[in-house]
Amino acid sequence: MTAASADDDTLDQLVDRLERAAEQLRSGDLSSDAAAGLVEDCATLASQAGAELERRSREAQRESLPGQDTLL
Numbered sequence: 001m002t003a004a005s006a007d008d009d010t011l012d013q014l015v016d017r018l019e020r021a022a023e024q025l026r027s028g029d030l031s032s033d034a035a036a037g038l039v040e041d042c043a044t045l046a047s048q049a050g051a052e053l054e055r056r057s058r059e060a061q062r063e064s065l066p067g068q069d070t071l072l
Helices: 003-027 032-062
Strands: none
Touching: 003 032
């Protein structure tokens, strides 16, 4: 597995977990305490996803664009 593939898997897993949590919250089957805990988990997951996207953005800015040569 390449680093890019692992990064994609990480982000995909975070998105999947957020989607499952949203489904649980929409179902209305959770107690208020369980729903509150799940909302906290969602905030953590969203923070992790945001950090991953920020990391990717910084990494992309460091990479040279195709066709761009380094000036001496």
